[in-house]
Amino acid sequence: MVTAVPAENPTEEDSTIIAVEDTSATDHVNVDDNEMIECLEIKLEIYLLEQIRASPFFDIIMETTRDTSKVDQISIVVRYTVISRSENRRPIDIEIKDVFLGFYAVIKHGAADLVNQVTTLFTNKNIDLKKCEGQGYGGANVMSGVYNGVQKHIKDIQPNAEYVH
Secondary structure, three states: OEEEEEOOOOOOOOOEEEEEOOOOHHHEEEEOHHHHHHHHHHHHHHHHHHHHHHOOOEEEEEEEEEOOOOOEEEEEEEEEEEEEEOOOOOEEEEEEEEEEEEEEEOOOOOHHHHHHHHHHHHHHOOOOHHHEEEEEOOOOHHHHOOOOOHHHHHHHHOOOOEEEO
């Protein structure tokens, strides 16, 4: 458990104090704003990944782009559902949520290479690709190709993952 505690007499260097596990004054550690942001980023990612894993299914939305330094990147978004249930486990509400997983430098540009990069990312984040029910990409042949595009490779892994342009 991480608790944010305002510093009593903050200096320019110590704008925030973090108490880890125990909130006693002897266990406080000074951190800067970047460390606080990193801590929150980790907690948020854990929460969002738990939501995706708990969802009965999800969609993958990907697009490639080149950044200002001319590095090709792939953006990955997961669209998932949250089903609220009554006490007797009947569904009472369904929410659709989108989570931006991030930009990732494209290692290789072939369809099989992009699929390998995405499946490795999903494996590392413990997201089960067998729950993928849909996929959406731009119209480039490497992504949308019927015979050898990313959508075909994902469909080989999960036949229910319908492609939408």
